Amino acid sequence: MDIYIAIYGVLSDPLSWLLIIFGLGGGILFGALPGISAAMGVVLMLPFTYKLDVIHALILMVSTYCGGVFGGSIMAIMFNIPGTPEATPTTFDGYQMTLKGEAGKALGVAITCSALGGAFSVVMLALISPLLVKVALSFGPVDYAAVAFLGLSAIAGLGHGPREQLKNLLAVTMGLLLATVGLDAITGIPRFTFGSPAFLSGIKFIPIMIGAFAGGEVLRQIEERRIQKEKKQLFFVKGVTAKLPSLRELFSIKWSIIKSAFIGLGIGILPGAGATIASFVSYGVAKRSSKQSDKFGTGVMEGVAAPETANNASTGGAMIPLLTLGIPGSGTTAVILGVFLIYGIQPGPLLFSTNPKLVYSIIVGMFVANILMIFLGRIGAKAFVQFLRLPYYVIGTTILLLSAIGSYGLNNDIDDVWICLAFMGIGYFMKKYKFSIAALVLGLVLGKLIENNLRRGLIITHFSWQKAMFHPLTLSLIFITIIILIWPYIKAYGVRFKRGAK
Amino acid sequence: MVGELIFESIVFIVSIFLYVVSTQMQIINPIPVMRPNWWPQIILIIMIIVDIPLIYGTAKKLKNSPKERGIGYAKVWLWLIAEIINMVIFIILLNILGFLISAFLFALISSIIIDGKFRTVHPFVSLLVSFGLTLFFGSFLSLALPRGLSIFRDLSFWLY
Numbered sequence: 001m002d003i004y005i006a007i008y009g010v011l012s013d014p015l016s017w018l019l020i021i022f023g024l025g026g027g028i029l030f031g032a033l034p035g036i037s038a039a040m041g042v043v044l045m046l047p048f049t050y051k052l053d054v055i056h057a058l059i060l061m062v063s064t065y066c067g068g069v070f071g072g073s074i075m076a077i078m079f080n081i082p083g084t085p086e087a088t089p090t091t092f093d094g095y096q097m098t099l100k101g102e103a104g105k106a107l108g109v110a111i112t113c114s115a116l117g118g119a120f121s122v123v124m125l126a127l128i129s130p131l132l133v134k135v136a137l138s139f140g141p142v143d144y145a146a147v148a149f150l151g152l153s154a155i156a157g158l159g160h161g162p163r164e165q166l167k168n169l170l171a172v173t174m175g176l177l178l179a180t181v182g183l184d185a186i187t188g189i190p191r192f193t194f195g196s197p198a199f200l201s202g203i204k205f206i207p208i209m210i211g212a213f214a215g216g217e218v219l220r221q222i223e224e225r226r227i228q229k230e231k232k233q234l235f236f237v238k239g240v241t242a243k244l245p246s247l248r249e250l251f252s253i254k255w256s257i258i259k260s261a262f263i264g265l266g267i268g269i270l271p272g273a274g275a276t277i278a279s280f281v282s283y284g285v286a287k288r289s290s291k292q293s294d295k296f297g298t299g300v301m302e303g304v305a306a307p308e309t310a311n312n313a314s315t316g317g318a319m320i321p322l323l324t325l326g327i328p329g330s331g332t333t334a335v336i337l338g339v340f341l342i343y344g345i346q347p348g349p350l351l352f353s354t355n356p357k358l359v360y361s362i363i364v365g366m367f368v369a370n371i372l373m374i375f376l377g378r379i380g381a382k383a384f385v386q387f388l389r390l391p392y393y394v395i396g397t398t399i400l401l402l403s404a405i406g407s408y409g410l411n412n413d414i415d416d417v418w419i420c421l422a423f424m425g426i427g428y429f430m431k432k433y434k435f436s437i438a439a440l441v442l443g444l445v446l447g448k449l450i451e452n453n454l455r456r457g458l459i460i461t462h463f464s465w466q467k468a469m470f471h472p473l474t475l476s477l478i479f480i481t482i483i484i485l486i487w488p489y490i491k492a493y494g495v496r497f498k499r500g501a502k
Numbered sequence: 503m504v505g506e507l508i509f510e511s512i513v514f515i516v517s518i519f520l521y522v523v524s525t526q527m528q529i530i531n532p533i534p535v536m537r538p539n540w541w542p543q544i545i546l547i548i549m550i551i552v553d554i555p556l557i558y559g560t561a562k563k564l565k566n567s568p569k570e571r572g573i574g575y576a577k578v579w580l581w582l583i584a585e586i587i588n589m590v591i592f593i594i595l596l597n598i599l600g601f602l603i604s605a606f607l608f609a610l611i612s613s614i615i616i617d618g619k620f621r622t623v624h625p626f627v628s629l630l631v632s633f634g635l636t637l638f639f640g641s642f643l644s645l646a647l648p649r650g651l652s653i654f655r656d657l658s659f660w661l662y
Contacts, residue, residue, distance in 0.1 A: 176545045186536065409645045463533055
C-alpha cells in the first residue's frame with residue numbers, strides 16, 4: 001500500500017518531476033565532466049537541498065546519483081576519456097564505435113542499457129529491501145558494528161596491492177578518528193575538542209565531504225593543468241545525436257544485458273565494491289561469454305552495453321544496505337546518508353515501518369529517473385557535449401563557490417567554510433598520494449555507529465567480548481572482514497611463491 | 503615522493519600527539535570500554551601501526567629513485583598556494599563585503615589562477631558566475647548567504 005501512495009505522491013507532484021529532471025541533468029553533466037565523479041556530483045548538489053523537505057531532497061540526490069553514473073559514458077564514447085572511473089570499460093568499445101562513425105549508436109546503446117540496468121536494480125531494491133529489513137531487525141548492536149566494519153574493510157581492501165590497501169586503511173582510520181571528536185556519547189566527556197565549544201557537538205561531516213571531494217579535486221586539476229601546460233581542448237565534436245538501438249538490436253545482446261544487470265546489482269550490494277568494479281567485471285564476463293568475443297575492443301555494441309548496464313544496476317544495489325541497514329557501502333551513498341542525517345533521520349530497518357512513504361518515494365524517484373534517462377540522455381547528449389567545451393576556469397571556480405555555499409548554507413556558519421577549506425587541502429594531498437577519500441568519508445560517517453554499537457553491545461554483555469562476539473552472524477561477519485583485509489597479502493605471497501617455484 | 507613521505511610523517515606525528523592527548527582525558531569509570539579514550543586509542547594505535555610500513559616503503563622508494571621535479575614544480579606549488587590564499591581571503595571577506603562582492607573577487611582571481619593568465623573575458627564570466635549563484639541560492643532558494651557589514655549589508659537586501 002505504501003508503495004502505491006509513494007508512486008502517486010511522486011508522479012502527481014510537479015516539484016518531484018522538476019527535481020528528478022534537474023538532478024538527472026546535473027548528474028549527467030557532472031559525470032560527463034572529467035574529474036567529477038558521481039560522489040562529487042552528489043556533493044555539489046547538496047546546497048540545492050537545504051530548502052527542500054527530506055523527500056524532495058533525497059529524490060534530487062538519487063536522481064543526481066543515477067545521472068552521474070551514466071554521464072561518464074558520454075566522454076568515454078566521444079573522446080576516449082572516461083568522465084567517471086566506472087565508464088573506463090565503456091571506452092574500450094564505445095570510442096572504437098565513434099572512430100567507425102557510430103558515436104550516435106554507441107551513445108544510444110549506453111543510454112538505453114544504463115536506463116534498463118538502473119530500472120532493473122530499482123525494482124530489485126523494492127523487492128529485496130523489505131525481506132532484508134526482516135533479517136536486519138534481528139541484528140544486535142555488535143552485529144551492526146560488525147556489518148559496518150565489513151563495509152570499511154571492503155573499501156580498505158579495494159586497493160591494488162598491499163601498499164594501496166594500507167593507504168585505504170589509514171584513510172578509514174582517519175575518518176573514524178574524526179568521528180570521535182566531540183562529547184563521548186556514553187560518558188559525556190569531551191574528546192579532542194582542545195577547549196573549543198564549536199567542536200563539542202562533533203565535527204560536521206558535510207563541510208568535510210564537500211572540501212575533500214570537491215575542493216581537493218579542483219586543486220588537483222589546477223596542478224595537473226600547470227604541469228601539462230594546458231592541454232588542448234578536445235571538445236569540438238558537433239552534430240552528434242544519440243540514436244537509440246532498435247528492439248531487434250537490443251534483443252541480439254539480451255544475455256549480456258541480463259547478466260550485467262545481475263552482476264551490477266550483486267556487486268552494488270557489496271559494501272566497498274561499486275559501479276567501477278561492476279562495469280569491469282561485467283565487461284569481462286560479456287567478453288568471455290560472447291559469440292563475437294574476438295571482436296571486443298574493436299567497437300561492438302555488447303562492449304558498451306555490458307559495462308553501462310552494470311554500472312547503473314549497481315546504483316540500486318548500493319542503496320539496499322543504506323536503506324535496510326543504514327550502512328552506506330560507497331562514497332556516494334555515504335553522502336546520501338549525510339542528507340538523511342541533516343534531517344535527523346537514521347536510515348535502517350525501522351525506517352521502513354516509521355517512514356515508509358520516504359523510503360518508497362526514494363525508490364519511485366530513482367525508478368522515474370532511470371526511465372527519464374532515455375529521453376533526457378537522448379535529447380541532452382548534444383547539449384552536454386557543448387557544455388564540455390566550457391573552459392576549466394569556469395567549472396573550477398563554480399565548483400569552489402558551490403563548495404563555499406554548501407558548507408555555509410548548512411548552518412549559516414563561517415566556521416564550516418573554514419573546515420571545508422582545511423579538508424580541501426587534506427583532500428588534495430590524499431588524492432595526490434592515492435589515499436581514498438571515499439574511505440575517509442565512510443569512516444567518518446560510520447565511526448559513531450561502530451563505536452556506539454560496539455560499546456553498547458559490550459555493556460549489555462557485561463563487558464564480555466566472548467558473549468558479545470560468539471554468535472554465528474557476528475562471527476561470520478568478522479571472518480569475512482578478516483579475509484578481506486588479509487587477502488591482498490595472501491595474493492602477494494601466492495605470486496611470490498609461484499615465482500620462487502619457477 | 504618527498505611530499506608523500508612528509509604527508510605520511512605528519513599523519514604519524516599527529517597520531518602520536520593525539521594518543522598522548524587521549525591519555526589525559528578525564529576517566530570516571532576504570533572499565534576500559536567505559537573510558538572515553540578507549541575507542542580513539544584503538545584507532546590511533548591502528549593508525550600508527552599502519553603508517554609505519556607506509557613511511558618505510560616511501561622512504562625506501564625515495565632512496566632508490568632518481569631526484570624528481572626541480573624548480574618547475576615549485577612554480578606549480580605557487581599557483582596552488584595562491585589559490586588557497588585566495589580562498590582564505592574570500593572567507594575573511596564574506597563577513598565584511600557579503601557574498602556577492604566576495605564571490606566576484608574570488609571568482610576573478612581564481613579564474614586567473616586556474617587559467618594561468620588574465621583574459622578580458624574573466625571579469626565578465628566571474629560576474630556572471632557570482633551573480634548567477636547569488637540570485638539562485640540567495641533569492642530563488644532563499645538561502646541565508648552572508649550579507650557583509652554596513653553599506654554592503656544594506657545593498658545586499660536589494661538582491662537577496
